[in-house]
Amino acid sequence: MKNILMIEDNVELAEILTEYLESFDIKVTTVDDPYIGLSKLNLENFDLVILDLTLPGLDGLEVCKEIRKNSTIPIIISSARHDLTDKINAFDFGADDYMPKPYDPQELLARINNLIRRKNDIKQNENLKNKDxxxxxxxxxxxxxxxxxxxxxxxxxxxxxxxxxxxxxxxxxxxxxxxxxxxxxxxxxxxxxxxxxxxxxxxxxxxxxxxxxxxxxxxxxxxx
The missing domain is CATH 1.10.10.10 (Winged helix-like DNA-binding domain superfamily/Winged helix DNA-binding domain)
Incomplete structure (x- = not known):
């Protein structure tokens, strides 16, 4: 089962996405506080992060930057902010994908599966390098x-x-x-x-x- 952390302060959207993803055997942990999200990443193992940019207390771009200091976990930015500068900064800070809201949950699922598959392929190739x-x-x-x-x-x-x-x-x-x-x-x-x-x-x-x-x-x- 894939294990995902969603940092999103729109409770209604978080519930819709969680219900949809869990129907595809994906466990979703949702938090609306960026500091709690960062803490959970340090304490638990997740396969991917879905990150909103407009968060209380700490901007999502800063959260992305903090995650990248210690982790290579795939990050999908899920944001209603359509400014090109935000998108460029997100990728500069280490995001793997950027999805402007609103979007279809089916597309989110496809992008999640793609990023996790790529990560697993890289890990497998790295393991093979150590084999005789x-x-x-x-x-x-x-x-x-x-x-x-x-x-x-x-x-x-x-x-x-x-x-x-x-x-x-x-x-x-x-x-x-x-x-x-x-x-x-x-x-x-x-x-x-x-x-x-x-x-x-x-x-x-x-x-x-x-x-x-x-x-x-x-x-x-x-x-x-």
Missing amino acids: LIINEFEHIITFKSKPLNLTVAEYDILRYLIKKEGGAITREELIYNCDSISENSTNKSIDVIIGRIRSKLGEDSKDPKYIHAIRGIGYKFIQ
């Missing part, structure tokens, strides 16, 4: 420390499956039935032989493996 083994589905290759591995089709299928199931215990039978290039008549011994070849290409010592670990009585587990 990366699958490139499009080119049908697996890179090891940024260099393509020279794998047979069977070796690719098995290593790909292990990587996708990282951390889980995988039986030999599971590999046989889930890797298209492996015949259903294959034996556990043939899987062990292919695993041995993969380990060799990774420069692994089977007695002290870094990536592919044998689990007695079960099969294998991949860790990186």
Whole structure:
């Protein structure tokens, strides 16, 4: 479930947007005080902020600037102020999107989903940079420390499956039935032989493996 903070002093609008977004499995926490909003951001984890500009006590542009001092959370400005200067300043202060009121809640939903998806894609790409083994589905290759591995089709299928199931215990039978290039008549011994070849290409010592670990009585587990 997506978790959103809405800083909005128009109670009626906040209620309408909250009801609509929650119908799409989005949890919305609404506050009308900018200082309370900033405090909640420090205490709780949110996926996105919807921020009004005309707020009591502290202008929304200043709130945007404060958020950006400590966080990269996506910010959508939702404002009745249509001045171009406000829009430019909002982006200069770190806003990701700007929606002039009034707008259709459907458009807000689309923009929320887009920003959160982009954020998750960036996070996933950053995580991949720290991995030794990366699958490139499009080119049908697996890179090891940024260099393509020279794998047979069977070796690719098995290593790909292990990587996708990282951390889980995988039986030999599971590999046989889930890797298209492996015949259903294959034996556990043939899987062990292919695993041995993969380990060799990774420069692994089977007695002290870094990536592919044998689990007695079960099969294998991949860790990186």
